[in-house]
Amino acid sequence: MTTAAIIGGGVIGGGWAARFLLNGWDVRVFDPDPQAERKIGEVLANARRALPSLYDKALPPEGKLSFHADMAEAVSDAVWIQESVPERLDLKHKIHKLIQQHAPRDAILGSSTSGFKPSELQEGALNPGQIIVAHPFNPVYLLPLVELVPSAATPDAVTQRASALLTSVGMKPLVVRKEIDAHIADRLLEAVWREGLWLIKDGICTTEELDDAIRFGFGLRWAQMGLFETYRIAGGEAGMKHFMAQFGPALEWPWTKLMDVPEFTDELVDLIASQSDAQSGHMSIRDLERLRDDNLVGMMRALKKSGSGAGGTINSHEAMLPDPEPADLPVTVSRRIPQSWTDYNGHMNEAKYLEAAAQATDRFMEMIGCDAEYIASGGSYFTVESHVRFLNEMHEGDALTITTQVLKGEGKKMHLFHRLLGSDGKLAATVETLLLHMDMKARVSALPSDEVAARLTAYATAHAGMPLPEGAGRHVGQKV
Numbered sequence: 001m002t003t004a005a006i007i008g009g010g011v012i013g014g015g016w017a018a019r020f021l022l023n024g025w026d027v028r029v030f031d032p033d034p035q036a037e038r039k040i041g042e043v044l045a046n047a048r049r050a051l052p053s054l055y056d057k058a059l060p061p062e063g064k065l066s067f068h069a070d071m072a073e074a075v076s077d078a079v080w081i082q083e084s085v086p087e088r089l090d091l092k093h094k095i096h097k098l099i100q101q102h103a104p105r106d107a108i109l110g111s112s113t114s115g116f117k118p119s120e121l122q123e124g125a126l127n128p129g130q131i132i133v134a135h136p137f138n139p140v141y142l143l144p145l146v147e148l149v150p151s152a153a154t155p156d157a158v159t160q161r162a163s164a165l166l167t168s169v170g171m172k173p174l175v176v177r178k179e180i181d182a183h184i185a186d187r188l189l190e191a192v193w194r195e196g197l198w199l200i201k202d203g204i205c206t207t208e209e210l211d212d213a214i215r216f217g218f219g220l221r222w223a224q225m226g227l228f229e230t231y232r233i234a235g236g237e238a239g240m241k242h243f244m245a246q247f248g249p250a251l252e253w254p255w256t257k258l259m260d261v262p263e264f265t266d267e268l269v270d271l272i273a274s275q276s277d278a279q280s281g282h283m284s285i286r287d288l289e290r291l292r293d294d295n296l297v298g299m300m301r302a303l304k305k306s307g308s309g310a311g312g313t314i315n316s317h318e319a320m321l322p323d324p325e326p327a328d329l330p331v332t333v334s335r336r337i338p339q340s341w342t343d344y345n346g347h348m349n350e351a352k353y354l355e356a357a358a359q360a361t362d363r364f365m366e367m368i369g370c371d372a373e374y375i376a377s378g379g380s381y382f383t384v385e386s387h388v389r390f391l392n393e394m395h396e397g398d399a400l401t402i403t404t405q406v407l408k409g410e411g412k413k414m415h416l417f418h419r420l421l422g423s424d425g426k427l428a429a430t431v432e433t434l435l436l437h438m439d440m441k442a443r444v445s446a447l448p449s450d451e452v453a454a455r456l457t458a459y460a461t462a463h464a465g466m467p468l469p470e471g472a473g474r475h476v477g478q479k480v
């Protein structure tokens with residue numbers, strides 16, 4: 001089992017711990033705060049509820065979490081050490097020295113620093129080439145971006161190994177070409193924050209109105225296309241050059257106050273804190289985190305369909321996860337129930353049982369080779385009939401596993417029986433579904449390719465010896 005050491009287990013360290021644990025790594029935490037175990041436990045509960053929902057395949061079994069008061073114990077077996085102590089250079093230097101006295105020489109020491117350059121962190125270090133900036137985004141267990149910043153003293157091999165390790169836990173390493181204060185993203189974020197502080201100080205808007213200006217408009221655009229691709233479209237058919245000619249002059253007028261910093265007087269701090277309380281004080285931080293996570297999962301799953309932005313990272317990571325063995329009943333869905341799937345009755349809405357079963361069918365189609373490439377080449381399956389039996393309630397956060405049994409896989413027909421199992425392994429629903437293979441051009445039923453037919457037959461043959469599932473072939477209202 002691979003081991004990560006988490007040094008500093010606050011907001012960011014807790015998120016790193018969850019990211020590694022849920023990707024099957026053992027995690028050792030070093031943090032003097034007596035509350036660290038409780039805080040990490042709460043972050044982990046949120047992560048367990050959110051991260052698996054991004055995937056249509058099961059993540060590896062969770063690793064082991066342990067807490068250590070002794071640095072040697074925490075780091076001596078670690079492949080990856082992530083430092084997330086408060087943003088003070090003297091503290092980071094002190095803690096890196098202690099880490100390097102006990103760490104394996106080939107372990108990577110990533111720092112979560114939001115602003116320090118790697119060369120600053122490496123000053124006076126015992127093994128400078130081991131230290132690299134690995135700057136993540138909150139929540140670390142869901143957001144894939146990690147800015148990986150080497151200095152001139154960082155060997156290329158370290159950057160490459162760091163990049164590969166972070167990719168293997170579902171992250172998107174962005175290697176920053178030249179070290180600079182605050183890397184790339186925090187420079188952008190600080191510029192927006194500084195301008196926002198001025199707009200509030202000058203009474204132009206409240207914190208809520210400023211957030212509205214982001215979330216109802218450009219915030220939605222940025223998640224999928226960023227700044228420059230979005231502006232390319234804004235230039236119309238004439239593209240980027242036209243856009244720059246039209247809006248370039250505004251930079252000189254100027255519209256913004258970016259280089260000034262409003263003074264952090266008690267008055268300004270109180271104004272912002274009271275507006276923020278009025279905006280969001282009715283919810284606890286953990287409730288806000290869960291709302292944020294559910295929204296992020298929904299948006300990231302939408303991006304997964306098109307492979308845009310973070311969706312592309314999820315697809316690549318999912319492709320690295322192992323497929324279940326074809327001889328067993330294949331697991332076609334393994335996920336948690338998001339809050340957005342529940343309804344006014346406080347449980348999973350009936351439509352979502354069918355949605356989950358449709359995900360299982362999509363996954364099974366991929367398993368037999370009917371994937372996006374095959375569909376683009378002109379063949380696919382259409383569902384012609386489904387029967388759902390609702391047997392047990394499912395709730396927000398419950399684990400949902402779906403197994404798929406092939407009742408018939410012959411010619412154009414594919415007859416499937418999905419079992420939806422809850423956290424306790426109890427049957428929550430069954431969905432029996434009949435599909436026909438189609439010629440997508442002519443939009444008529446047609447035989448599948450030989451390869452798809454052969455893979456389907458392999459499953460059908462393996463499942464032929466199994467008993468017919470209880471409930472198969474039922475019709476609505478039938479007596480038990």
Ligand SMILES: NC(=O)C1=CN([C@@H]2O[C@H](COP(=O)(O)OP(=O)(O)OC[C@H]3O[C@@H](n4cnc5c(N)ncnc54)[C@H](O)[C@@H]3O)[C@@H](O)[C@H]2O)C=CC1
Pocket residue numbers: 007008009010011012013030031032033036083084085086087088095112113114115135136137138
């Ligand atoms: N909060 C954020 O949005 C982000 C923060 N970061 C960076 O992550 C780092 C940590 O920030 P947060 O998690 O927000 O801070 P935090 O205050 O939530 O957590 C810091 C943790 O470090 C522990 N700690 C303090 N001294 C320590 C020591 N000597 N040894 C081990 N642990 C010690 C504290 O007990 C605390 O649990 C900073 O460098 C920050 O710039 C990076 C990305 C985002």
Ligand SMILES: C[N+](C)(C)CC(=O)CC(=O)[O-]
Pocket residue numbers: 114136137138186189
């Ligand atoms: C505010 N911050 C500088 C600590 C923010 C970050 O570093 C990244 C983030 O998660 O927004």
